[in-house]
Amino acid sequence: MARTNVAGKEVSEGSSSVLAKAIKMLGPGIIAVLSWLGAGDLITSSVAGANYGYAMMWVLAVSLLLRFLIVNIMARFQLCNNQGLSILGGYAQLHPGFAWFLFGYALLMGHLTNAYMLKGAGEALATLIGWNAPLVCSMAVAIAVWLLVGRSIYSVIEGVMKGLLCLMTLAFLALAIMSGPDWGGIAAGTIGFSIPPDQGVHGALIVAVSVIGAVAGSIANFVLPYVMKEKGWTGPEHKRIQRNDLLFAVCVGIIINLAIWVVGAEILRPNGLQVDTLDDLGAALQMFFGPTGWYLFFVGAFATLFASVAGKTTAFPMLITDALQHIRPGRREKYGKTFHKDPMHKWFLLFVLITPLIWSLPGMPDFVTLTIAVNALNIVGLPVISLGLLIMSNQKKLLGEYRNNWFENLALGAATVLALWVAFQLGSELLG
Template identity: 25%
Template sequence: MKKFFNIGPGTWVTAAFIGPGTVTVCTLAGVQFGFSLLWALVLSIIACVVLQEMAARLGVVTQKGLSEVLKSQFDNKIVRGILIALILSAIFIGNAAYEAGNISGGALGLSTLLESSGDNEQSISINYFSIAIGIIAFVLLYIGNYKVLERSLIVLVLLMSAAFIVIAIVTKPDLSLLFRGFVPDFSTDNILTIVGLIGTTVVPYNLFLHASIVSEKWKSTEDLPEAKKDTIVAIILGGLVSMAIIITGAAIQETEINNAADLAKGLEPVFGSMAKYVLSVGLFSAGITSAITAPLGAAYVVKGCLGWQSNLKSKSFRAVWMFILFLGVLFSSLGIKSIVIIQFAQVANGLLLPIIAAFLLWVMNQQKILGKYTNTWKQNLIGIFILVITCFLGFRGVWKVIINL
């Protein structure tokens, strides 16, 4: 049991991306497009494994975070300043949006748990739920002693994930349609959903967070095989859960999803009337877990970019995550439908990914940093392919938003 609960950094990454955004975006993908976007999720999982393995390898070899390594590569103050400004702005925008999605998802679960008659709730119009989630996350982050509770929340998320896997089997999907969903389709109608699926799986701040925290567990290059295994296993398991959620979403007959009660319809064949509460507990726990990792990721980025020699309890480090947490609570309390906020957060991350991925790919080819542990030509080929695909999807997503204004 002790070995089972010895959670590695890979599980941190998975716990971060299996949040309310993943549940919501994958459910909506299944509701709106059936199995047709499973191929996009496979692409997302491959991209996540490749990029996170690079981040973990960088952290183990250099014992530094991604932002610290990037900063050290530019002697020109102007270029370094532009680079730092670009990274900070990208992470702050993405994490603020992502945090709003985390808090909104947790608030959806909390509101449904406390208000059993929540069927008429179209958005989080009462700020108390978002504020409550923010206060819980604040307390856990401030005292720095949240490991026991976080592991409990991860167990709750795993229980919810198991429910989706079971329901995916119980729905008895048409296997011919299911396998057809792994054939790529870049039609205009689903492009933003594809970007959202990538954004909810390959989260830019996770690259920084992963590179920073692996050095706390592994101190030698001899540990690289263990770090790689930890990354691959954790992310693939998370990807399987996301696939199960899409399959579950495809079984939902509702055409419009506005609240936790609507999302819960996919669980009714297994849990009956209790479906709403099972999903709400999962959304709440996923929201809290992800609401912790997003501010931490931003704080690690700022720490590396500005060269702080700080720890988790330092005033400067706390100031960063407090700011991100405040923005998340603020944006989630504006009266906008929570589903809309969550979707926007995932799309924003999908658009930011090419920038961060390009920086990472460049660093992983610097022999003076990694020595013999630089990328192989195969890793570079896969990395460039991922970068091209994410750029293509990102530009198409932006173009669609512009023409629809």
């Protein structure tokens, strides 16, 4: 069967239907990638590129690989365990201490990650409208996000995120291509495995830790399993579409992170520009596209930051509520498995959305410094998260044939060791 489109051309209904179904099924990955991608990637990748060129590209490559492995194992555990456990339930059945740790860690990181996201979104909005009131603009963003996610309108969030992801990707990809990336330098940096001497305000080690924290160690990696549940992906039959969806999300992440890094290395670094504010990144686009490029950057930056706040405000309260219900099982018996029915869910949502506004007050750390510091702090939780995941994803009684293969076990073990080593090095440098 065929139908005629508005241009008078015949289009296959079958192929159109398949395409529509494919696009519809890409929801959880889009939500997840925009919970991952935001100020953390925007700042850490641009600072790394501007200060160190491609010398630390290997850090990004390793982090993205670890992110895929960690999140894929988390998603598979939730889909395939024979007791219907959520990802946090998997941790909690190992030891109650995991639930307590994730409850406190999610509260802290939900607050801090939204802190720099809201701060950045407010600054971007204030710059776009020409009003020197970033605090008021941050408050406006928080109110808008509350109206969007407070009613649990998943389909609306999904549609908004798809559009904003496309806008952000095109903006940075276009600039990265026009800047003429040094592919040889990228390849050399990817296999270089070295930490260069400190340059600029932010040291090489803290930047490397921030990249690892923003990508591999982020607690936002817990987002996908919860969004899958919202989508209705709940059993082993969804394992294949989940993996493909995650591959799509990670590929988008590679493109965006690489594009941002190239902008830092090919435009900011040669022109002696440091990434101290969002204006410094806007200047990069202005060099190539004039005033239009400047507006393109700030619209894209605001879109990214707004979408990231929305994604985190959607997912973090679910993780926190889940942790609370494993600490206090009676709450799950009383309110069921729908997190929104637990009255505390609303308060957790308000906590991760409203309390971060204190970081937008005058006198608080600047946006770039706050972003790098918070993402570096993510490394603290990575050893606990990866070690717990390594144990529970090898439990035969829960997963049977869906247990880890040898490569996944090796990668999780390496992630634990890497996180411990990086945390030790960072601590030594700070104390020294």
